[in-house]
């Protein structure tokens with residue numbers, strides 16, 4: 493039994509790889525940068541959703557004992573109509589290499605058949621393959637990504653178009669913990685999990701919590717959709733990504749993320765991490 497993590501150098505996949513490594517499971521990270529972006533001691537290969545010639549690479553990897561790939565963790569590329577290459581790859585992995593299970597990380601707004609990851613979800617249902625769709629809310633780790641991190645650190649600001657929208661921020665570690673169960677449990681989950689953090693917070697609340705943790709004022713600046721788009725483009729975001737994020741933030745300002753549940757506790761047996769704990773853990777990074 494071996495596992496392939498596509499988007500393997502990303503926030504959730506690296507944490508998922510750590511869970512697999514701790515339990516002595518064989519795994520392989522797959523992304524465009526391959527080994528150059530992987531942590532030492534974690535096997536990785538070059539894989540690009542948009543380059544079909546790389547799709548065979550995971551299946552050529554020499555797992556110990558000749559183990560075969562039993563399940564694949566899937567993450568979309570940031571391109572138009574990402575479901576098209578993804579569904580083709582799923583067919584290829586099933587038909588040519590007998591992969592039996594797929595775990596997809598999508599978003600809370602995903603719905604079966606809706607353009608986006610809903611099209612991959614629909615493909616799972618239509619083909620009858622074993623699957624799980626993770627629908628996480630917004631990651632706490634976004635705040636320690638290069639862009640937002642330096643704005644918090646240098647300017648004491650968080651820019652969004654989220655207004656007073658409440659969001660159940662979730663740690664990537666908790667998403668990975670749910671993914672770990674979905675990949676390795678003997679019985680496939682064959683459902684979606686809406687992976688939400690423990691409390692509903694506005695970005696004003698986040699700024700307040702960071703101010704308390706860091707001992708200096710951090711301010712949430714709420715922008716109009718036009719200003720937020722320009723703010724993202726000025727910071728180096730592509731037009732596609734800036735539009736995508738602004739749309740999500742405007743939807744969040746209208747309450748699209750305002751949900752709470754106990755899926756993390758139910759699936760993993762552990763309650764999800766609070767933002768206060770996350771802020772404590774990463775305090776040094778923002779200082």
Ligand SMILES: NC(=O)c1ccc[n+]([C@@H]2O[C@H](COP(=O)([O-])OP(=O)(O)OC[C@H]3O[C@@H](n4cnc5c(N)ncnc54)[C@H](OP(=O)(O)O)[C@@H]3O)[C@@H](O)[C@H]2O)c1
Nearest residue numbers: 499500501502503504523524525540541569599629630631
């Ligand atoms: N961040 C959030 O708040 C949030 C909320 C809800 C849902 N999500 C969803 O959760 C998923 C994970 O997000 P994330 O923020 O953890 O992602 P991330 O850290 O940015 O990681 C993305 C990964 O995908 C790889 N990748 C990008 N294009 C690729 C391609 N064409 N072929 C193969 N690999 C490719 C990247 O590595 P290389 O550069 O090496 O290829 C990287 O490892 C995404 O699907 C996102 O939409 C995110």
